[in-house]
Amino acid sequence: MVSNFISSHGGSISDANQHTDSSTGWFFMRVEINAATLPFSLEELKAAFSPIAQSFNMDWNISDSAVPKKVILMASRESHCLADLLYRYHEGELDCEIPCVISNHDDLRSMVEWHNIPYHHVPVNKEDKQPHFDEVARLIRENKADTVVLARYMQILPSDVCQEYAHRIINIHHSFLPSFAGAKPYHQAHERGVKLIGATCHYVTEELDAGPIIDQDVIRVSHRDAPEEMVRLGRDVEKNVLSRGLRWHLEDKILVQGNKTVVFN
């Protein structure tokens, strides 16, 4: 009925993907329509499609790819993920706006400001982190962010923020989850003697490092690699996995089903 609806209004589909989850019976669909072929504005399109969606009990969303998403990047002291995202943004690889970068440290200001992006240093008081989180929440709201990327932010966001921005906060964890959740995963990996280390990009939920996984990748290590070498090798995996996950998110290619993702890449 989706393709019928589109074609009956003269719309042309440029890309389409479907998936049926055999265990739940859920049906997933993503359709890219050439907007110029439809006689609708975005609002009119939503209004016209709404009754169909309702009659089939769909969980649906339409977004306009001409309107770039607003993405706030959050970091701490480690720069590799932030630098990589800024570089890709600079080169036009990431179709988004970056209204600002927020960090609990001031170290990366110069790198961010070279890109003409505002840098907010919001320090964390270990005794009472709430003022930090309040200010972060205020900045997200003020900048009307669609998406928040935790580019090695190293703080655990409070539950209310996780819930308000469900499926819109992306984190990179520096292990191949579910192995080595929590702190110092490369040291945990070294301790266990694994032969591959990895990184995981996932949506943030209230439970630490347990949200829906968007993408993962690994790299080979050996007995010669001390934890410090693993940290260095892992950085490249983290950067690639995070930028890939963010890209799919910006292109609305990720659908969330419970604690899993359907990625139409």
Place this chain on the structure above:
Amino acid sequence: MVSNFISSHGGSISDANQHTDSSTGWFFMRVEINAATLPFSLEELKAAFSPIAQSFNMDWNISDSAVPKKVILMASRESHCLADLLYRYHEGELDCEIPCVISNHDDLRSMVEWHNIPYHHVPVNKEDKQPHFDEVARLIRENKADTVVLARYMQILPSDVCQEYAHRIINIHHSFLPSFAGAKPYHQAHERGVKLIGATCHYVTEELDAGPIIDQDVIRVSHRDAPEEMVRLGRDVEKNVLSRGLRWHLEDKILVQGNKTVVFN
């Protein structure tokens, strides 16, 4: 002092590897000597080297690559790992003797006997598994096995066997350990929504799926892959990881340090 000892007797080193573990200060070394260049039998060589080893407090071993190791393969009903090892043995890829195959089921007899290898069907009584393990231990001893490979054997060997054959029993676990230890790892992986599945080859210790890891590998999966598909895709990873690990073991390229391995491949 090792190279001095060898060269002072006219020996020629065909391959050598060293590694210092920076956290413990342990020094690992593997030397391949062209036997024809030494004026010693294996026993004479051991006798001549022993005082040096003692004075440096070495943990050492010398083996003769002209004497193939005796490897017993154990399986259950799933044939992919067994079939792969038998094929590689048949093609001369694995330098060993296979005195017999032991299984708690009779399903794979014909495949094994085609290779002219004796097949022992040793059933498991779920009420009392001890008779099974006794017979397995007897067969291992009778065949003077150097190494036992659990090629998807699916039973947990008793502690005394694990201890007697420490660092000589190789298992393949069908997950990227430490994730998804225990039963039905592909179903666990599907449940968690990971984007890569893997396999781990390790030496067996008393603690289930927790022994020193020899090798690991992964393969990409997506939301389209039901657990059954993961099982199918994972088989190829299991086969490759197990045969690679066994090969290194047969070539004495693996040194065990605590719960980790140094692999000089």
Place this chain on the structure above:
Amino acid sequence: MVSNFISSHGGSISDANQHTDSSTGWFFMRVEINAATLPFSLEELKAAFSPIAQSFNMDWNISDSAVPKKVILMASRESHCLADLLYRYHEGELDCEIPCVISNHDDLRSMVEWHNIPYHHVPVNKEDKQPHFDEVARLIRENKADTVVLARYMQILPSDVCQEYAHRIINIHHSFLPSFAGAKPYHQAHERGVKLIGATCHYVTEELDAGPIIDQDVIRVSHRDAPEEMVRLGRDVEKNVLSRGLRWHLEDKILVQGNKTVVFN
């Protein structure tokens, strides 16, 4: 119009993929229909759809997944690809019938006959290869083969056979094409000092090793790997790439466009 046609007859689509080639404007589509939901036999379905296909000038095909394809395997002396395909067939991984295996040597007879598959030894006379090819063509025809797999067959099929079975003869070449076409690719790779070696599965055309590529993969090598080691390492890549390509072919997931493939996997 395809989905309209299907849904207007009550048909249910279990999987669908589309692709538009931007350089040529060609549109590719693959639809899997749950046959039980259509009121047609295969022949009736073809007759009903034909006018629509014609009016849109489609190049189309419908096949019944309940009817397994007939696949003839051809080999020479090297057994790894043949053994792998036979094993997967045996385990039910490949949904096909294998009416026979043809080889110009008798070496692999016992392995094939263990699987209860007829083995035809058709020797090649180097002075005049035509009788060999005539007999091969006769066997293909006699067995009504849908597909021929050259599992390291090492002979170059004559043009007329390539043309008659266009897009139905699958070859595995033991290099990452277009590098190292022709003879002894691992030796060529060693000579050039590459750091990865690969294998390529492709449809056979008249021009040697130049047909549409179905799949490729690589494995890392180093200065330590002599050509013989590359041959051993490459075997695993060849097996995996060939079995993957054949599987997609059997599932009608490959569409050929000029000298390229669209693979809806």
Place this chain on the structure above:
Amino acid sequence: MVSNFISSHGGSISDANQHTDSSTGWFFMRVEINAATLPFSLEELKAAFSPIAQSFNMDWNISDSAVPKKVILMASRESHCLADLLYRYHEGELDCEIPCVISNHDDLRSMVEWHNIPYHHVPVNKEDKQPHFDEVARLIRENKADTVVLARYMQILPSDVCQEYAHRIINIHHSFLPSFAGAKPYHQAHERGVKLIGATCHYVTEELDAGPIIDQDVIRVSHRDAPEEMVRLGRDVEKNVLSRGLRWHLEDKILVQGNKTVVFN
């Protein structure tokens, strides 16, 4: 004799690798000595070792890891490889000095100068490129560069420069050589319909894209990837391969044998 020489002077070996090339009989060795354990300056060490080297007809070199190499980066308009190397340098991943960056365009000046590295814009006159190359050669000499990295420089250096800096000029070619040498390799790859694209890091010789290969890697592509997508995907491979190759070069881990490399990584 190398280890004898070192140990007889009380030196301690922190890492050692050996390799015998079986086809030529050449023996390769790399030894890392803890300098503090030797009673020599670098010059004294060279003088003491020289007679031994001569008597065994060795081709040898000793370098002091405390003295970082001087590396000149050359680029054109594309920034990804340059930005990646500058970032790694900034983070301390690359143990070297970068006296300057040379480009035939002025586009990347701001990025380079942010790192406090001098930027030389040396334009190319297409009618007569010699003045450009003269100025490049002058800058290399003036800065006493040990190594030159062509980070997508896109010009072909004259023979005399290639010879003067043999095994010291590192290039990144954006294909999996020997496939697709020369211009527009991603377009060539798209045309051929390959399923993996790659990048190759090699020492520059007079013959274009034919020098000793240091490292290579690949990434999977599909029919959905137009040449522009391949360019984007390939960038990540290029960056990783180039930075890895440069790192090994800086650590003196690469030995060149004819047109091949021995990489002791």
